[in-house]
Amino acid sequence: MEQYTKAEILIEALPYICKFHDQKFLIKYGGHAMVNEQARNWIAKDLVLLKYVGINPIVVHGGGPEINRAMEKMGKTPEFIHGLRVTDEETLEIVKMVLIGKINGDIVSKLERYGGKAVGLSGKSGQLIKAKKKIQYLMKDSQKIEIDLGMVGEVEHVDTKLIDILVEKRYIPVISPIGVDHQGNDLNLNADIAAGDIAGAMNAEKLIMVTDVDGIMDDINDQSTLHRRLTISQIEDMIEKGFITGGMIPKIEACINALDKGVQSVHIVNGKTPHAVLLEIFTEEGVGTMIVKE
Amino acid sequence: MEQYTKAEILIEALPYICKFHDQKFLIKYGGHAMVNEQARNWIAKDLVLLKYVGINPIVVHGGGPEINRAMEKMGKTPEFIHGLRVTDEETLEIVKMVLIGKINGDIVSKLERYGGKAVGLSGKSGQLIKAKKKIQYLMKDSQKIEIDLGMVGEVEHVDTKLIDILVEKRYIPVISPIGVDHQGNDLNLNADIAAGDIAGAMNAEKLIMVTDVDGIMDDINDQSTLHRRLTISQIEDMIEKGFITGGMIPKIEACINALDKGVQSVHIVNGKTPHAVLLEIFTEEGVGTMIVKE
Amino acid sequence: MEQYTKAEILIEALPYICKFHDQKFLIKYGGHAMVNEQARNWIAKDLVLLKYVGINPIVVHGGGPEINRAMEKMGKTPEFIHGLRVTDEETLEIVKMVLIGKINGDIVSKLERYGGKAVGLSGKSGQLIKAKKKIQYLMKDSQKIEIDLGMVGEVEHVDTKLIDILVEKRYIPVISPIGVDHQGNDLNLNADIAAGDIAGAMNAEKLIMVTDVDGIMDDINDQSTLHRRLTISQIEDMIEKGFITGGMIPKIEACINALDKGVQSVHIVNGKTPHAVLLEIFTEEGVGTMIVKE
Amino acid sequence: MEQYTKAEILIEALPYICKFHDQKFLIKYGGHAMVNEQARNWIAKDLVLLKYVGINPIVVHGGGPEINRAMEKMGKTPEFIHGLRVTDEETLEIVKMVLIGKINGDIVSKLERYGGKAVGLSGKSGQLIKAKKKIQYLMKDSQKIEIDLGMVGEVEHVDTKLIDILVEKRYIPVISPIGVDHQGNDLNLNADIAAGDIAGAMNAEKLIMVTDVDGIMDDINDQSTLHRRLTISQIEDMIEKGFITGGMIPKIEACINALDKGVQSVHIVNGKTPHAVLLEIFTEEGVGTMIVKE
Amino acid sequence: MEQYTKAEILIEALPYICKFHDQKFLIKYGGHAMVNEQARNWIAKDLVLLKYVGINPIVVHGGGPEINRAMEKMGKTPEFIHGLRVTDEETLEIVKMVLIGKINGDIVSKLERYGGKAVGLSGKSGQLIKAKKKIQYLMKDSQKIEIDLGMVGEVEHVDTKLIDILVEKRYIPVISPIGVDHQGNDLNLNADIAAGDIAGAMNAEKLIMVTDVDGIMDDINDQSTLHRRLTISQIEDMIEKGFITGGMIPKIEACINALDKGVQSVHIVNGKTPHAVLLEIFTEEGVGTMIVKE
């Protein structure tokens, strides 16, 4: 009997496997979702399974908390303006060392441990991410002031060729969000936005934001207020009405950016929920919030 | 919580999916296992799922009961010698019409209904199965007598080219066990033996016999006596000791034939058990009997 | 001298071989043209030769007389409305068994015997023919009445992928005209119409109707009245003037359907004429009637 | 009736077309066989037909008579030793101009005129024929004397890559027998021998020598003494017994060279016989002499 | 130190190598530029180097002086009208023998000697150049008179398929400017014009005219008056003002023809300047005159 249930559950996944066969899913794997070994294992197994059943995950990861820790170790105080890290030369060096030299490799190792073949990359390789310095404006005394965030960039162009090759050869690409400008300078990118840009360029079907919240909720302390499905206009309405505020707003903007770039749906799931990615994709009800254009 | 269990079950399949990735499994789908709609649906879903997760099923089907019914309708009495159907011209016509014209198409339809792409074939297409008339001997009064079974054949050569093309292009081939001799005459083949021959020629990893028994049991009425794993020598021992008798013996010979042809393991499962194929492949304990060389 | 003539005849075919190189010809092989062994050999040899000289035949076959015989054997009376077979469940079963289980295999065998590589298929495999139930209307007392023909369908969509693969790999596809509707039900198709639909979908250059008449004649008893070449408007004119009547009209409609679907020319030839297909294609004068758009 | 005969003749070619499908035939087209326009047309049509029915002709041509004429026009006297043209620098220039600049192009033109796609080459292109200076010995007063033939070479290595590409892309290569030594000097090659070397390197099934004789005859004036099939040992026997003498001996040696290099059969046919190549290949009895190893 | 200079020079070529990577350059190699062994070596080495660094040269050669010499040897007087050779049948034969049988092969040999893989072709092979008889008009007594130049043609269509294959397989094609009309007659083509036509058809980036002058100069005796870069309108201006006259005008027209056909720039360089092709391409200043559309 228990056996039968197992089989039924496998079979339940079949329509989803058929539907998403050969599609690309961009997984934005946030630093806050990498809280413990177990959570990291859940994600890794989910992504390897996706790959084996014919869906192509492409990972863009963050690493904010770890970067902060490394900075503090070196006696530097992290500073953010509008959710973007102020990045001087020394900070950029730390960002790259932590993202590319540590977190990226850890994700690759986990994926390979569970049977996947992964390739760690930054936006520097194969001219993957061409970026330009981001000009940030701030309103002060009802005047627009230009703020210098340092070596912070925004995506100008994504050259998908290298990723296409790797995906086609059955690798899972794992990308650190560092871009290069036309002078060859590295730039620190916001991982959420970059993920949306890459998803759009790759014609990804879905962008799945693996975060540390369950999704968009009316009341963050009440799981029953979680929205399963929202349209952009509903979200804009919620922002206007003050239901969505603070740190969530830049993430929401990244979601809308992805939809604008051609992604069909964006999903916010909680990396601390066991196998959240798999459940969001392979079950009717899902576990997080799905955002669609309309 | 229930969600979590679902995901865990999917993930449990991962090592098996990795291990069998890109391999070929020959599914011998027996006529006695096609007892009802539900059982046929279970098998079809299992095979489509296998295909989508990167394992390549190739189906060889039987159809004995249905052939008998058709013959009786036409006023002919089915006759068997040593488990092989005596096949005159008229019988051969009925065999072909039922196998190729009915059962094969029904299997193809089921597979396509659940999202697979299937192609129905007989051994006549693409010179798939070159056969020769089978010479059957009988011991009578301690004398070896040659028996004429009529248009009954045994496989001489399997040309895998057509199947290779179809498998590579992501189709599930469904094969009726009719062969052709060098004069172009059709011959009725024993589906169990033919399945083993095709499995060997295709370098299939497994031959899965979907039957109407749970496997090899010491006492057919006591499920607890089911053997999970047997070697050829253990089986030979069981035959010698009289544990395996009667109608099971030709099937066992077909299993040994497959192992001789290079198949790594043969599995006997019960098509009436829900999702028997999936459970046999994707769970540690399995549901039937696995036979290996040693 | 005789030798020389032989060579000259081979060479005469050269311009046609050049002209039609790599093109696809849809051969509608009618049940009435399969009258005897010799006639079946002629056709088979013609098609194998076409394949070897670089022209790609695709066969769609009928089988009306054989189906009628099988039905009568089972005590059923064939019934037709407007040339379409009224098809209840039992009839459909017989149609499939005869077409797929018998005639299709016989054609495949013949082709393979003369050196071709053939693959027998029905519209069920590889989602080849998606069909829908045909709604037939009848005029009665100047009122349009809807007639239920049972499991009779018309082609909704032809998925050419499987055929393309087989043709490219140098197989001759032989197709039984059975389609599948969106619920997975099989439907009996008119072979003439289906052949035109497949020809159009495959971008076939020619549709060759192998029948039991020499072509379109003003007087069916006077061979000298055979038309070698007709345009659609000439044919419409002949119908209006009553030169073409009765059973020929549905066939003519099938020809016009094929031209509408993009076929360059439709040819009606007599399968009882030795090597009619070859002669129609490879000689200036031809042996049957060619119909072109204008 | 006449129509029927035509078709039968086409069909008679079928077994040969099947048998030789995709094989390569090396056609040595001798200068003496290019006697008139009509004969040149026969050969060209034969080769184009071969190509279209799936057999791949590769042409190596001679041009002795035309070279002699050109030399005489320039006031030079052709000189031969053991059938090899003594070749000083000026002669080599004439040889190249006539072979590459005239005869090769004429053959290409004829082939293209009848629907073929041909490419004219010499052994200079694509390092096709690496040659070395031929050391010729002469017995004089029972002493072996080395003779300097000038710029005459023998094949050292055939690089088949260029020809393989052209054949695969459906071109007919037409090759002038000029080789290049390791210092980059051009060398005049004996076309018969070179044809055998190229045939061997290309794994050609047949070498067909298109000459101005009907084959090997016991009495050159009695057509009835023509041998249809000979083995090497039979030929050696004939030479010993004096049946084969004079100018025929070097040609025979070229035939044996080809068989040694792996060609299955060598055919000697008369280019003045209409469609000799076609008849030799596509009829049971042939028109010339076939030589096989044993 | 000297070593360092060597390396610097190699490195200086890098931006040009990057820029022109995988592009096609049409090299028109004029007969007047083949003056001596050394000059021929320079060109050959330049082209082989280009090929190895990833730029694809395609050579169209002339051979006027050599043709004249051959004609005179045969007692014929070369005759030109408006720079086009009057070409009777005998002249055409000489043209083909010299161009295809001699000069083409010499270029191929040189290229192969320096490590290239070259293939000699005329416009006759692979239907490369389809031409038509050129109608030439002359003004006489202010009347337009049609002049018969004999077998002189102009390009009607270039079939790039053969060249594409050869370039892709890493060969350097060397083309003699002989075309074929629709009746299969060979026609003598002006090499300058043909080179432009082929360059356009092949989507060549550059047409490089290797001549015996340094480029376009205001005063042909004063090297310092050489124009490095000119636009079409500047050139037209120069012609109008009488700076460009005589034999240079047809060459200029050929340049403009190439630009019209889509070539990005045409270069006139002096084949007697050591490595003129390399220097023109790989140095900032160049050595000849570059002509661009505007």
Place this chain on the structure above:
Amino acid sequence: MEQYTKAEILIEALPYICKFHDQKFLIKYGGHAMVNEQARNWIAKDLVLLKYVGINPIVVHGGGPEINRAMEKMGKTPEFIHGLRVTDEETLEIVKMVLIGKINGDIVSKLERYGGKAVGLSGKSGQLIKAKKKIQYLMKDSQKIEIDLGMVGEVEHVDTKLIDILVEKRYIPVISPIGVDHQGNDLNLNADIAAGDIAGAMNAEKLIMVTDVDGIMDDINDQSTLHRRLTISQIEDMIEKGFITGGMIPKIEACINALDKGVQSVHIVNGKTPHAVLLEIFTEEGVGTMIVKE
């Protein structure tokens, strides 16, 4: 004149470009050779040029000095035994961050800046380097003692698939020498030895050690004592005689390892010499020491 010299120098490289076309060169780029911006530019330009002229560089880099600096900044003292870095967990983290997160990216950036397409990798991606913990022995009081170096490994297996794909798609792979053991733990590898192992696995023609010495010299202060070419036995002789001592010995062992693994020649060049790689490859005399088997 100067122009001519430039061209001559380009042409001088031609034989080397031909000879090494399509081969793979493993470049071991040592940390001591990355002393200044200019030296890093020289190397980057050299490698990009190699790639463009058809030679495939694969880079394995070191980074010792930079790792030391980073460790010291964090208050850790680098410790070496027999030239291998003692590597505790914290050290390994620093090693990875510096190698993968900083140096690797810097090399990639330089290569891309000069027109190359580079991909940064560690041995973790695509299961590139499977390693095992290195057991190091020390002789102490004439007793062999096992020393624990911590997370230090040696290459067990190189999976070339990912590199093969990247090389074939025209990328320059840049590899940080970090391996993974069977438990998924990262291990710090000696870059010299790893470079030889990868070179052998990739069938590289050459291993070029870019160091901070000019090569092997009898007297390190006397440039004139530099050996241009040495065999293994000559080197062993020099070691025995005490000409090669100290820090050079492990490097020499790495060279011999590479030759053992099948590399044809190992070159030691000085990264501070302008364009040392290019000069070593493209000039007769070279600039460093070449070591060959015999």
